[in-house]
Amino acid sequence: EAIAAQIGSIISRIKTEETLRENEKKYYSLFKFHKEILEQSPVGIVRLDENMHIVYENPEMKRLMGVPPNDEQSKALGKDIRKLPSIRKTGLVQELDNLLKGKKIQGEKPFTSMYGKKLYLSFIISPIMQGGRFLGANLLVTDITEHKRAEEALQKTEIRYRTLFDAANDAIFIMSKEKFIECNPKTLEMFGCKKKEDIVGHAPYEFSPPKQPDGKNSREAALEKIDAALAGIPQRFYWKHIKKDGSPFDTEVSLNRFEAGNQVFLQAIVRDISERKRTEEALRKSEEQYRGIFESATDAFLIFNLNGEIVEANPAACKMYGYSYKELIKLSGKDIVHSDYSHTFEDFIKQVTSGNKFHAESIDIRKDGSTFNVEIQGTLFNYQGKPHLLSVVRDISERKHLQEQLRQAQKMEAVGALAGGVAHDFNNILTGIQGYTDLALMQIPKDDPLYQDLNEIRRAAARASNLTRQLLLFSRRQPIEIAPIDLNGVIQDLTKMLTRLIGENISLCTDLESDIWTVEGDTANIEQVIMNLVVNARDAMPEGGQISIKTRNVTVDKKYCRTHSYARPGKFVSLSVQDTGIGMKEDIIDRIFEPFFSTKRAGQGTGLGLSVVYGIIKKHEGWIEVESSPGSGSTFKIYLPAVSWKPEKEKTKYVTSKRLKGHGERILVVEDDESVREFTTRGLSQNGYVVTTAKNAQEAIKVFQKNKANFNLVVSDVVLPDETGPRLAKRLRKLKPDIGILFTSGYSGEKSNWQTIQQNGYPYLQKPYLLTNLLKVINEVLKNKCNPELVRKGLKLKSS
Structure with missing residues (x-):
């Protein structure tokens, strides 16, 4: 029985061993399967023992920690996880102690490994308990670094979008087909609302007039745009909106589709363009106005590109240059500028292109080849979005002609003034020459040879006298008798x-x-x-x-x-x-x-x-x-x-040229030129007059006062050193009202005092004069001294 029992025991042990071997085979096969799973897992796995020491790390965990591929094990293996610096930095030490009590730990933490690799990890740590005893723990780790970065980027984007959304200067709606879901603060301001509820929840077309400017029904047109945007076709259009108080304003609207939470929405951006519309309308009116000016201006307006080619011209330019519009805009500026002035056009291009104003005169050419004077003003300006040169051309041919007329008139005036001055000085000289020649001829018989020589001198002096008379006529300083003329x-x-x-x-x-x-x-x-x-x-x-x-x-x-x-x-x-x-x-x-x-x-x-x-x-x-x-x-x-008045039919009376002698009449001669004074004194004395002389007005007054009753006539120069002849005459007539006055002068113009002399009816004899003419005038004055008009009419005779 003992043997049987022993055998039975052996047999039982053998069976047990066989069972164990079978189990070992099963468990080894299972362990091998699990190890393969652990080794190939996309999740980092760490095994802790009962002492919180790291006893296992799978390949993914090593990769996450940054362990070099050649290292068979990481530096952390075998170490207490709680004592690792990288773990202590995360603040997980206290929570790890809770594992010993059987509590599970999970969360997300930023992490820096022992190898310096920075990560963001999601983790679950599950304790292994048996009968209340802590046997170890399993740590599952997932790398969520990219996910976290995406989240942070999304968060930043959302913050930025919300900031832009709230701060935008345009109204922004989030809407479905039926209603507004969200709006920014600008929307409230633009539509005249005080709170979001005035807009959010309302239908889009509620903030539109019944009809748009093109006549379309606002509701139907809005739904049409919304449906197109929901179908993925972005919409951009002009729209007439109304504020809460009903006042209309113009906007530009863009509608775009987007999805969120498996739902489809529309983002509407609305820009108030009322000011732009007003500006555009003002610009349109301004353009119409300036186009009207451009078209109706009498000056030529030419627009050149930077190469000097004509790209636009107004009707005045076509008329000025003789081209049709189509012909003119095919030309270059050089085609219409005279070759002698090509440098002016080149300077125009250079100056205006540099941003300077340009002003010059030039000579341009018409289509028929004729030339004309122009004044050019140029400036740089934008035309059709590009810099161009504007040239305003004025035909100044007429002005140039008028300037030339003025220049000619001024020249003639200056020459006339010179001629008048020369004539005056020459007149005094000629008066002496003619006078003394006459005196000499009166004393020499005609058959004397010297008589002919003196006569030639007389004729030469007469020709010179005629020359000075013509100079005075040219200079318009010769006194004239104004009367109506047929x-x-x-x-x-x-x-x-x-x-x-x-x-x-x-x-x-x-x-x-x-x-x-x-x-x-x-x-x-x-x-x-x-x-x-x-x-x-x-x-x-x-x-x-x-x-x-x-x-x-x-x-x-x-x-x-x-x-x-x-x-x-x-x-x-x-x-x-x-x-x-x-x-x-x-x-x-x-x-x-x-x-x-x-x-x-x-x-x-x-x-x-x-x-x-x-x-x-x-x-x-x-x-x-x-x-x-x-x-x-x-x-x-x-x-x-x-x-309007008619000339009188009156025969001119001419005085005969025979020598008229005086009969002892007393004459006061007032003359500052000595030769003229002496000649006059001798000529009159030799012809029956009694002569007293004075060199200036003051001397004349003294002489006249002493014997004023005996003086019959005063012959005075118009311009005297101390007073004018007419003023002297006025003073003398106060002393003797019926005293005869005769003025002579070699001056012309204002100094001749002709108007004063004419107005007072004083007889006047222009120098140089012949002695015979002086005698004729004196005879006429003495004969008619009481009737100045008769004296004036009687003196129709030449000065020489």
Whole structure:
């Protein structure tokens, strides 16, 4: 039995061992399976023993911890997890102690491994307990670093979006098809609401007028846009909204679809463009206004690109340059600028492109090749979104012409002033020459050889005197007798003499206005004008031809005056003298009225004929126009102001030239020029007059006061060293009212005091004068001293 029991025991042990071996095989197979799972797990796994020592780390955990691939085990293996620096930094030490009590731990923590690797880990630590005893723990670790970064980025994005959402200057809605779900603060301000509830929960079309500006129903149009946006088609459009108080305003709306929480929403961004609309409307009106100015301007507006090519032009530019619009915008600026002024256009491009203002004068060319003066102003400006050059061109041909007329008039005025001054000085000299020559001739028999020599001196002095007279006529300083004139009558009276003057190879024809208006002036001067013009015409036709004299009544208007600076509106009589001669070039026309200018050969004229005409007509407040071109003859047209009064039919009285002796009459001669004073004294004394002299006004007064009753006449120079002649005469007439007065003067213009002399009826004798003329005038004054008008009418005689 013992053996049987032993055998049974052996058999039982054998069976047990076999069972154990079978179990070991099963458990080894299971362990091997579990180990493979642990080794291949994508989750980090750590096994802790009952002492909290790390006894196992799977490969994923080693990877997470940054264990180098060549290391078979990590530095943490076998160490108390609670004492690891990386664990202590996480603050998990106290929680790990709770494992010993059987408490499960889980959470998320940032973690830096012993190898310096920084991670964000999600972990679960499960204790292994048996009968209340802690046997160890399993630690499962997942790397959520990327997830956390994504969360943080999302959080930052949400914060940034919310900041932008709340701070946006545009209204932003979150909406479904039916209603507004959310809105930002700007929305409340834009729509005039105080709280979100005024907008959130309301339908989108509630903040729109019944109809949009295009006439569409607002509700239908809004739903159409919303449906398109929900279908994934972004919408952008203009919309008329209304505020809570019903006031309308213009907006620009964009609708975009987005998804959140498996739901589809729309984001609407609304921008208030009311101010922009007002600006656009103002800009539109401004553009219309400036386009109107551009189109209607009388100046040419040309727009150039930076290469100097014309890209736009107004109607005035087309008219100014003679091109059609299509032709003009195909040209470059160089095509319309005269070659001599190409540098001006180049300077225009350079200056304006640099941002500078430009102003200059130039000469441009029309399509037909004709040139004209222009004034250019240029500036840089934006046109169609790009920098362009704007040129404003003004035709200044008319202004240039007027400036030239003014320059010519000023030149003639200056030359006239010079001529008048020369004539005055020369007159005193000639008075002495002529006077003493006359005195000498009176004392020498005619058969004496010296008589002829003196006579030649006399004739030369007469020619010089005539020259000074013409200079005075040119300078408009020669005193004239104003009276009404029948211009036709003057021409008819001169016709016979003019016919003899021009010769047989030239014909003279007249075309006179039947009912010609009256002009006023000095008949002798007007006769001089006609004769000088006819002589000038004759000299222009050496081979013969025709001279035409024409008169017309003319009414000058303001339009004519705008292009003729010397003219003025009113009624005028025109006198034109036209020839069929050789004509003149423009540069000759510019100078023909200058004293001593002549195109004739030396000895064939003084060069004063047309200068005298110019001076006389200016003195008569008229003007002259000249038309001429080489080979086409010349026309001189004179304009004289018309008057309403008619000339009297009166025969001119001429004094005979015989010598008139005095009969002991006493004459006071007041003259500051010694030679003239001596000549006058001797001439009058030798012809029966008793002469007393004075060098100035004060001396004259003293002499006159001593013996005023015996003086019959005072012959005085107009300009005296201490007083004018007319003032002296006034003082003398207070002493003796019936005293005869005769003035002489070599001065012209204002110094001659002609108006004062004429108004008071004083007789006047222009220097230089012949002794015979002086005697004639004295005889006339003494004879009619009590009737100044008779004296004036009786003195129709020349000064030499």
